[in-house]
Amino acid sequence: MAAGVSGAGRDEVGEAASDAVTVASALAAAAARIAREARSETARLDAELLLGDALGVRREDLFAAPERVLDLEERLRFERLLKRRGAFEPVAYILGRRAFRTIELEVNDNTLIPRPETETLVEVALERLAAVDREEPLALDIGTGSGNIALALAAEHPTVHVLAVDFHPAPLEVAARNARRLGLEGRVMFMLSDVYDDLPPGVVFDLIVSNPPYVTPESLRRLRPEIRGWEPHVALRAERGGMEFYERIVPGAPPHLRPGGALAVEIPEMRLLDVLSLFVEVEAFEDIDARNDLGGRPRVVSGRLKAPGAGGGADAADGGLAGGAENRASSGSS
Numbered sequence: 496m497a498a499g500v501s502g503a504g505r506d507e508v509g510e511a512a513s514d515a516v517t518v519a520s521a522l523a524a525a526a527a528r529i530a531r532e533a534r535s536e537t538a539r540l541d542a543e544l545l546l547g548d549a550l551g552v553r554r555e556d557l558f559a560a561p562e563r564v565l566d567l568e569e570r571l572r573f574e575r576l577l578k579r580r581g582a583f584e585p586v587a588y589i590l591g592r593r594a595f596r597t598i599e600l601e602v603n604d605n606t607l608i609p610r611p612e613t614e615t616l617v618e619v620a621l622e623r624l625a626a627v628d629r630e631e632p633l634a635l636d637i638g639t640g641s642g643n644i645a646l647a648l649a650a651e652h653p654t655v656h657v658l659a660v661d662f663h664p665a666p667l668e669v670a671a672r673n674a675r676r677l678g679l680e681g682r683v684m685f686m687l688s689d690v691y692d693d694l695p696p697g698v699v700f701d702l703i704v705s706n707p708p709y710v711t712p713e714s715l716r717r718l719r720p721e722i723r724g725w726e727p728h729v730a731l732r733a734e735r736g737g738m739e740f741y742e743r744i745v746p747g748a749p750p751h752l753r754p755g756g757a758l759a760v761e762i763p764e765m766r767l768l769d770v771l772s773l774f775v776e777v778e779a780f781e782d783i784d785a786r787n788d789l790g791g792r793p794r795v796v797s798g799r800l801k802a803p804g805a806g807g808g809a810d811a812a813d814g815g816l817a818g819g820a821e822n823r824a825s826s827g828s829s
Contacts, residue, residue, distance in 0.1 A: 515564050516564065516565045516570055517561065517562050517563060517564055517565070518546065518550075518557050518560060518561050518562070518563045518565070519561035519562065521542075521546060521565055521570075521573065522539070522542050522543060522546060522557070525541075525542035525545065525546065525573070525577055526538045526539040526541075526542040528577060528581070529541050529542055529577070529580055529581070532580075532581035533580050533581055533582075533583055533721075535580075541580060541586050543557060544586055544590060545573065545576040545577065545580060545586065545589065545590075546573055548576065548589075548590055549569055549572040549573035549576055550565070550569055550573075576589055583719075583720040583721050583724055583725065584721070584725055585608055585721045585722075585725055585726070587602050587608045588602065588603060588604055588608070588725060591603065593608055593609050593641075595609040595613075595614070595643045595647060596614050596617060596647045596650075596651070597647070597650055597651060598643075598646055598647060598650050598673075598677055600641050600642065600643055600646070600673050601641065601669055601672055601673050601676070602641050602669070603669060604725055604726070604727065605663075605665035605666050605668075605669060605727060606640045606641040606666045606669050606670075606727070606730070607640050607641070607726055607727065607730045607731070608726060609640075609641060609643040611788075611789065612761070612788045612789075612790070612792075612794055613643065613644065613706050613761055614647075615761075615786060615787075615788040615789070615794045615795050616644065616704065616706055616759060616760075616761045616794070616795050617644055617647045617648060617651070618786075619759050619784075619786050619795045619797050620634070620644070620648055620702060620704045620757075620759050620797075621648065621651060621652060623702055623757035623759060623797060623799070624648070624652055624655055624701065624702055626755075626757075626799075627701045627702070627755070627756070629701060630654060631654045631655070631656055632652075632654070632655050632656070632701040632702065633655075633656050633657075633658070633698075633699075633700050633701055633702075634648060634655055634656070634657045634658070634700055634701060634702040634703070634704060635657070635658050635659075635660070635694075635700045635702070635703045635704070635751065636648075636657055636658070636659040636660070636704050636705065637660055637688075637690055637691075637703065637704070637705035637707065637744060638660070638661055638662070638705055638706065638707050638708070638730070638740075639659035639660060639661050639666065639667070639670050639685065640661065640666045640669075640670065640706075640730060641666065641669050641670055641673060642659055642669070642670030642671075642673045642674060642683065642685070644659075644704055644706060645657040645659035645670070645683050646670075646673055646674060646677055646679055646683060648704070649679045649682045649683050650677065650679065655682065655702075656682050656683075656684075657682065657683045657684070658684050658685075658686065658694075658698075658700075659683055659684065659685050659686075660685070660686055660687065660688035660690075660693075660694070661685075661687065661688075662687070662688070662689045662690075662729075663687075663729065664687060666727075666730070667685045667686075667687065670685055671685050690740070690743050690744060690747065691743075691747050691751055694751065698751075699750075699751055699752060699753050699756070700751055700752055700753065700756055701752075701753055701755075701756045701757070702756060702757050702758075702759070703744075703748050703751060703752060703756070703757070703758045703759070704758075704759045704760070705740075705744055705759075705760050705761070706760070706761040707733070707740035707741065707744060707760065707761075708729070708730055708731050708732055708733040708739070708740055709733050709737040709738075709740070709741070709761075709762065709763050709766065710731045710732055710733065710737060710763075711732075711733065711734075711736060711737045712732060712734070714737075715728065715731060715732055718731075736766075736769075737763060737766055738766065738769055738770075741760065741762075741766070741769070741770050741773055742773065744758070744760060745758065745760070745770070745773040745774060745777060746773065746776075746777050748777075748779075748800075749777065749779040749800055752800040753800070754800060754801075754802040755799060755800060755802060756799070756800050757797055757798065757799045757800070758774075758780070758797060758798055758800070759795055759796070759797035760795070760796055760797070761794060761795055762793065762794065762795065762796055764792040764793045764794070767785060767793040767796070770796045771783065771785060771796055774796060774798045779800055779801055780798030780799060780800060780801065781798065781799055781800075781801050782798060782799040783796070783797070783798040784796070784797050784798070
């Protein structure tokens with residue numbers, strides 16, 4: 496008599512097969528769960544990123560093996576990540592990283608999560624730098640956070656040097672780690688400064704760039720739970736209808752720019768006219784421009800300093816960040 500599988504054995508095999516969780520089934524179930532629990536508009540993408548992390552593979556590797564069966568340890572790791580996402584923790588914080596233009600950055604809850612809209616600011620900044628007739632232009636990044644703008648500029652412009660400042664030490668530590676990992680610490684320096692207040696005396700820049708806080712206290716309460724509950728409010732919130740930092744950055748820029756240097760700031764779309772008005776009222780800028788992001792929303796305002804309005808100080812800064820700035824810059828390490 497030929498050997499066979501007993502009834503009990505057949506039941507066990509069938510149960511084991513039905514319990515098997517493949518990459519495809521795990522993604523489908525996770526996407527539905529994330530959409531339900533976290534109300535995410537990118538539930539499928541969230542699921543792919545989290546499963547890739549749980550399996551230790553790239554997201555694109557998931558598509559090459561949809562029938563791969565997850566073992567118990569992988570399922571448990573994925574479940575822990577899904578629980579965090581269900582509590583509205585952003586995917587970038589769960590993974591501890593976020594892609595931005597050509598670079599990948601460490602992020603945590605001391606830093607804002609870099610967003611695609613800010614890539615437009617980097618694009619405008621690079622265009623302004625391209626018009627600078629200096630072999631090694633010097634840029635200032637105000638409110639650097641994770642360092643995304645400063646490091647993207649240095650990664651995409653081969654000779655620019657950037658002084659990146661923030662009012663709080665915690666994000667500077669993250670930014671400095673990002674610079675070291677990307678091999679850009681030689682051209683990007685970090686220091687504590689409240690906008691222009693603590694900058695080295697006598698140093699002027701070819702470019703000032705900033706994505707400042709601009710969310711009003713009222714609007715903050717209406718943001719998605721991922722933002723309101725997890726991202727640092729100090730990097731989001733601004734008084735005076737969201738204009739608090741623009742009213743410092745724009746009028747305060749001319750003494751810190753070389754003649755022909757540029758200022759570029761990210762804006763919320765509803766403040767386009769207000770920020771444009773600031774640039775005009777200063778009476779020191781020309782070639783004032785507004786740029787939309789890829790979604791068609793007003794996102795960046797920039798302008799170039801008129802030569803007569805720059806005043807003195809350019810000659811004193813020809814040495815870049817050597818001397819005073821070097822002694823006062825922070826490496827971000829504790």
